[in-house]
Amino acid sequence: MNNSPEPISWVANPRARSIAFSEAVDSVFPADIFSQTQRFHRQIPGYRPSPLRNLANLAAMLGVGGIWVKDESMRLDLNSFKVLGGSFAIYEVIKSKLGIEDEHLTFEELVAEAARAGLGDLTFATATDGNHGRGVAWGAAKLNCKAVIYVHKDTSLPRIRAIESYGAEVRVIDGNYDVAVHQASVDAEANGWQVISDTSWEGYTDIPKWVMQGYTTLLSETQEQLAGTGIVKPTHVLVQAGVGSLAAATSGFYSSRFGADRPTIVVVEPTEAQCLLESARIGDGEPHNVDGDLQTIMAGLACGEPNPIAWDVLWDTVDAFAACPDYVAAKGMRVYATPLAGDPFIVSGESGAVTLGALMYLAQFPQYRALKDSIGLGPDSQILLINSEGNTDPDYFRQVAWEGGNSVPPEYRWSDTLEGSI
Ligand SMILES: Cc1ncc(COP(=O)(O)O)c(C=O)c1O
Numbered sequence: 001m002n003n004s005p006e007p008i009s010w011v012a013n014p015r016a017r018s019i020a021f022s023e024a025v026d027s028v029f030p031a032d033i034f035s036q037t038q039r040f041h042r043q044i045p046g047y048r049p050s051p052l053r054n055l056a057n058l059a060a061m062l063g064v065g066g067i068w069v070k071d072e073s074m075r076l077d078l079n080s081f082k083v084l085g086g087s088f089a090i091y092e093v094i095k096s097k098l099g100i101e102d103e104h105l106t107f108e109e110l111v112a113e114a115a116r117a118g119l120g121d122l123t124f125a126t127a128t129d130g131n132h133g134r135g136v137a138w139g140a141a142k143l144n145c146k147a148v149i150y151v152h153k154d155t156s157l158p159r160i161r162a163i164e165s166y167g168a169e170v171r172v173i174d175g176n177y178d179v180a181v182h183q184a185s186v187d188a189e190a191n192g193w194q195v196i197s198d199t200s201w202e203g204y205t206d207i208p209k210w211v212m213q214g215y216t217t218l219l220s221e222t223q224e225q226l227a228g229t230g231i232v233k234p235t236h237v238l239v240q241a242g243v244g245s246l247a248a249a250t251s252g253f254y255s256s257r258f259g260a261d262r263p264t265i266v267v268v269e270p271t272e273a274q275c276l277l278e279s280a281r282i283g284d285g286e287p288h289n290v291d292g293d294l295q296t297i298m299a300g301l302a303c304g305e306p307n308p309i310a311w312d313v314l315w316d317t318v319d320a321f322a323a324c325p326d327y328v329a330a331k332g333m334r335v336y337a338t339p340l341a342g343d344p345f346i347v348s349g350e351s352g353a354v355t356l357g358a359l360m361y362l363a364q365f366p367q368y369r370a371l372k373d374s375i376g377l378g379p380d381s382q383i384l385l386i387n388s389e390g391n392t393d394p395d396y397f398r399q400v401a402w403e404g405g406n407s408v409p410p411e412y413r414w415s416d417t418l419e420g421s422i
Contacts, residue, residue, distance in 0.1 A: 004411060005325040006367075007328050008358055009277070012375075013320060017260070022317060024316050025316060028248070028313060029216070029253060034217075034253065034257075037216055046077070050218065052225035052226065054344070055067040056342070057339075059383075062363035063379055064379065065235075065382050067359070067383050069387050076138075079134075079391070081215060081218050085213075086135030089196050089210040090139040090140070095110070098117055120144055122146070123146040123192075124148075124194050124195075125149070126196045127181040128163070129177055129299045129302060129303075130151065130155060131300055133151065134166070137164075137168035149171070150170075150187075153172060154176075171187075177242075177302055185197070198245050199305070201308070212310060215246055233263055234263045234384035236381050237263050238384075239267055239268065240267075240351060240355050242269075243305065247267045252313045252317065255316075264319045264375045265317060265318045268355050268358050269301055269321070269323045270323065271296075272326075273296055275289055276311070297330065297400075298351045299351060319375055322358060328357035328358055329351070330353075330408075331360065333357075336352075336387070348387045349390055349393060351388055352386075364414050365412075365414075
């Protein structure tokens, strides 16, 4: 008798390969945006590209050509990729308030300009699962501005303390992430604050677009790092999603750069918050919400409402949507933390690790043959994963990595009687 949720559920999106042109990609990810965001991030004091790690031995074990991990666990000392989006959005907001949209100021020049123009009174607000709020609080502190950050009721204390460490006020909302998003925008309207959201709604699209554009710096870096190995681009990218902005940045970047020759993209969500998978399953081209408590250890992915402007990009460009239960993310965390001899050790938090867990099941369990065939995974595949966070919740990280939390159900443990490799 088999009672545990299966490791992967999925739907293919054949439509993504059937359209010749995506207006959504064209409008959010025009070809010149990638150098602009990279130029901005490069001049932030302390910036350096995050590492691209090579899990060569795990790739050999799973029977694929390569597994490359873009490791965001130490990005600007903030432990996640999210600061790339928040910082670029704040930069663009300040430029537009100063009426200098077309100028390329450094962050420090912008701080000086903002102070001269009396923008020090500005307050930024956002909802967060932790990581985006931390990035916004960091950006506001750099500009000597205030920040009010809304978190949902299940946000852990270490995540709250990390945001407060940048001088931001944290408000805990009695509801899930989507309720926190709503409350942040209501209070901002009443108080004249500037919302820096990583998701969009009607009439509010510029800032989430800048957030998504900001994320592409990690992909520009990846391409430069891969070029050093002789690989032109990955053949496959598995990317995790909450509201879908990171995933859209990924598929939008590769579509804009390579058109129909882009890598095959698979989006991975938590089973408890699979709003993108549901939207693809319904298949009418519209984003659809899932509700409920969104209870998952993947705090960064616990979102029931897709970002509409991200969804438009995903619908046009993503080859398959998948969802995994928590034990798959926990397995990914442990595999990263206890690498095969010769592979690098990687600190990966709950939301960062789910794509590695999904890849292990995909490669090792025969029931995913159809998915493997559908996305063309094989011995020549060069797979890119994004470790989107380090141990942003250190207590929980240890609970999983040290204490064996969220263990794999017996029927889904790997043994060499299984198919073994691709
Ligand atoms: C660590 C981590 N990974 C992935 C995501 C997913 O990003 P998005 O909400 O843009 O889909 C988040 C979002 O907060 C996150 O914190």
